[in-house]
Amino acid sequence: MPTNSKKTTANPAHGRRRELLATAAEVFATQGYNATTVRRIADEAGLLAGSLYYHFDSKESMLDEILSGFLDELWTGYDAVLDAGLGPRETIEALVTESFREIDRHRAAVAIYQKESRHLVTQPRFGYLVDSQRKFEKAWLGTLERGVADGSFRADLDIRLAYRFVRDTVWVAASWYRPGGTHSPEEIARQYLSMVLDGIAGREPAA
Amino acid sequence: MPTNSKKTTANPAHGRRRELLATAAEVFATQGYNATTVRRIADEAGLLAGSLYYHFDSKESMLDEILSGFLDELWTGYDAVLDAGLGPRETIEALVTESFREIDRHRAAVAIYQKESRHLVTQPRFGYLVDSQRKFEKAWLGTLERGVADGSFRADLDIRLAYRFVRDTVWVAASWYRPGGTHSPEEIARQYLSMVLDGIAGREPAA
Amino acid sequence: MPTNSKKTTANPAHGRRRELLATAAEVFATQGYNATTVRRIADEAGLLAGSLYYHFDSKESMLDEILSGFLDELWTGYDAVLDAGLGPRETIEALVTESFREIDRHRAAVAIYQKESRHLVTQPRFGYLVDSQRKFEKAWLGTLERGVADGSFRADLDIRLAYRFVRDTVWVAASWYRPGGTHSPEEIARQYLSMVLDGIAGREPAA
Amino acid sequence: MPTNSKKTTANPAHGRRRELLATAAEVFATQGYNATTVRRIADEAGLLAGSLYYHFDSKESMLDEILSGFLDELWTGYDAVLDAGLGPRETIEALVTESFREIDRHRAAVAIYQKESRHLVTQPRFGYLVDSQRKFEKAWLGTLERGVADGSFRADLDIRLAYRFVRDTVWVAASWYRPGGTHSPEEIARQYLSMVLDGIAGREPAA
DNA sequence: TATGAATGAGAGTTCATTCAT
């Protein structure tokens, strides 16, 4: 028996789990959770449907592991930003950049989250989604409010509307983003920030 | 002769169909198409599952009718805007406003479209979704290009990115919009346009 | 109000019934009883499925009326032959000829009978099918036995086998017979009788 | 080492399929394909309806496998006869004998074929039925024609009528034949051939 | 670890039948 079995990559068993979860996430993202059969995941992974149950309790537990894994990493990044003591504008910039990085690394999980979270939040098992949403909203709303207060952001904003605007604008990108494309996540973040912060209108309006 | 005989309710047969489609759309939007059972729709409509098949060929044909009905109305509005000979900026403003009006009138259909269109486009039956998407892209991209050319929009925009930005930004609103709320569609459109066109940053950056 | 309404064709109501039964018989024969939907019959007859229930109690009662109507006419013809006091060979000839006449007049009913009688006989409602079969077997077997006894038929016949041979040979013709073709029923009967009685082999065997 | 390892039971997976197909064939033959529920087959086989779908794609694919399996074996036998270079009369004798052997081995499949082929031929999936029918007709008609030409068969025959006569006469036997009865297939074939070739009439007509 | 076979609940759909109008 291995002595350091708690490490992630060191454990071959964990390696297999990850592979299977990655496969499952890809299929969930493409077809939707409900429309995905356990058989399809197994096919894609090269084993039989029943064999997946050696690794996971249920289809739902795969989904759970995918989403919670993603959220854990997301909050590691977000918390680092929020704890850095940046100004409102720089915080928004950092959060948006971090978000695109997460989309880059967890595209499938993000896509699943977008499609499925609305009805998952009603299930006790996925209570952490509600917690995450609340924390998320608090972080963004708070930053926007601070920014309006100190003049970083326009005073005439409907804050809740602006929050939804920025939030959706960023995350929906997961629906079309393909890792390894021409733009790096940071590059996309920069362009998005440019549009969100300064708008798309020309400085000198057309005659 | 009645003065209001041109209204939809004049045809009782079509009235029932509409009611049932509205019910189905609501459930599809809430639970997702795949996760929605025909029995659930029937329950909600107050009849038995089998009875729905007197009115519709299949669950899929309900979805079809909902989406095509929505797109028909959408394009009536869009075409009116596109044929009006407006400048690029005014066109974008009119399209965004029209979009929020459609979200107001077809909230469920829009939500369904957002969630399901990605895999529906692969089915021949829903080929019109592809057509619509192409036409949609052409209208928005073209307007943005014209606007960059005449200085209405910033010259340094990545046009495709800007297109996705505006497109998603508007339509995702269907996921949280509730008709009859405090903001009218036109009011929301105005605020969105303000953010999209001029950004959320303050004019005088914070010290 | 008509004074002689008890006659068959005189009563317009009966006329409608007959039309509908003829339509139903045609569809039953083509598709099989089970595979035929009441809606299909109604379509073919130019009314709605529910409306058939003004004329008939049930789908099964249509089948019943078709089969019993056919058997009534069949036995009128058969009884006339059997009561005519003919010799065995002439009796067989007359029965076969009469059978082809019935196939000509009741093709659909005969086809239905062939396909469905086997499982219908188990239902009490169709008990008359069993009676008819018994009477049928008695008539044919008896005639064959008489014929063997008086030398009309070969002495080395397995009578039961010969009975099945003649019976099937005749009635299966309903599966390909089309009224109004080049051969009259009497002509077909003559050719069949020639084969059944004298065989298809050449008189002088080929070297 | 087992001496009979070449038998079908050597492959356990195929063994189960065969069992299930045999059960299905029996029920289809008895009740008719349409009237047979998948549940009934499952009951008869001792498992649940859904479990059948582990082995077969659909009810229709069971039917398909039953019929194509039967036709494959039938044509193996027929082709051997047709390739043997026999004279017309001997060919007919061999084909009839082979047919009764097939009825003996595939009674259920033959009965199903008789009842269902007429509407199955319209479905593309069962196109091979049409092919088989054409080949069948060609083989029998050709043999009869050759026989008329060389005097083996009567010159005054309507060939098509004779073809149908022989064809039906043989295959309808599947509707009453029960394997393991008093007559072997070869014995029945001999008696049938005697009737078909030489007729049932006595040599010396009754005075 | 993985397979092959089965389970059982529930899905979408069909259809004979009913009945108020």
Add this chain to the structure above:
DNA sequence: GATGAATGAACTCTCATTCAT
């Protein structure tokens, strides 16, 4: 006589899950 709408039972089929091997 016929329609339009609905019923309710049954059907074929799907699928997450289990378990002996």
